[in-house]
Amino acid sequence: MEQYSVKKLAALAGVSVRTLHLYDQIGLLKPSVRTEKNYRLYGQAELLRLQQILFYKELDLPLKEIADILDDPAFDPVKALENHKAALQQKHQRITTLLVTIDKTIDQLKNETMLQPEELYEGFPPETVESWQRLAVEKWGDAVERSRKHLLQKTKQEFKALQHAASLNWQKLFSMRHEDPANEQTQKEIAVHYELIREFWGTAGITDKQAAAYAGLGDLYIADERYTMIEGKPQPEFAQFMQQAMKFFAERL
Template sequence: MNGKKSQANYTVKQLSGLAGVTVRTLHLYDKIGLLKPSVRTEKRYRLYGEEELLRLQQILFYRELDIPLRDITDMLNDPGFDLIKALEGHKAAMKARKKRVAEILATIDKTILKLKGKTEMTHEELYAGLPKEKAAEWQKFAKEKWPEQVAYGEQMLLKMDRNEFQQLQDDFKANMDALVALRRQSPESADVQSEIAKHCRYIQQFWGRTDDISEAYKGLGQLYVDVPAYTTVNGASDKDFAIFMRDAMHHYVETEM
């Protein structure tokens, strides 16, 4: 064993800390032939190298999927075992589990709301305060433009209780009022960008997304200009304000997102 090889080795204690398993577990894996150390020193110290780290990763993935140790041993000791195919299988299994967990969490949320005596929103309440014809027109346009965001956003909003949804609406209106008041400033000014940051967060809440929405947010800014009904001031369409919003939103995306 050369010096370089020994530097890549881990003691039982080091591997335990690295992988988040107990020393006792590693001793058990050694005993049953599931994970043997690459080296045993004259003083009987166990040392684990890169190959053993990858094997332990596989073991932990399989354990996460509740596969018995005996079955894991048989699979990993199979001469035809393919690490890449195994990782792809883990990924697919984890995605399926993630979907199941999301469904369970949604059910739990609904149960909690019911036990607290709260009722979820209805589709009609999502668009309360807007003329029915206009609400239907906006909803149709948005669903054609961003079907996934709108569908997911409505699903998340419908889970809110009425007080939470009203607070979100009130906060968003206050934010838009503040932006109207700032419309004479440069879209790139600190005050404007501070309010635009809030605006972006509210849009994310309405859309129900927390991942990267930079392109969709830029698209919304352009939509404000293209569809005058989306940017009204005192009940009337305002092209200048729409342009102000678009420029401020695009600057925010380019500098902060």
């Protein structure tokens, strides 16, 4: 006569003691006897029944249905399983769809939102970027760092749009360099430029440190002539203008 304590039976069947307590409580699996000290003792028959329970549990049947299957001789286990199968098939189908959706979503997110750090200064020679960054962090500290974080949170699309807007704005400013500064158009482009700077730094109010960093950034820009080309041709005059303008803006931020 094998007798199992809760712990032994639990270990044998790979379930927790709590589980056996629960099954006892809901009448799904009662110990064959209780000792005079109220300890649960299970026999061979209970072990077998537990196996059955676990089998049906594997199939994700709720405990109540398992009890029905095991206890009610009139219960039709085939029908129960067939119902359950249909449910599982639906789940299966749903998960298949979900997996496809998730893949699509991941793709989208990767392309849209993940501005990679290296893309921030894409196009600049790495040494230039590195030295500017070292300098910038030394000189202007976390203002630069905060701006970098702000930009990295943008989607690629937003970032490209920002770059594009800045490029257009600079070209307009350049083309207007001989106009009256009080001119409405000129004023508008200047306002746009302030807006872009603000967007770039990620703050409403620009601090002194950020202004200084902005001026420093100018050196980076004009160090690479690709950023002062118009229609593919280098424009020394544009570079010069940009340098002066950035100084001008930095003083008035």
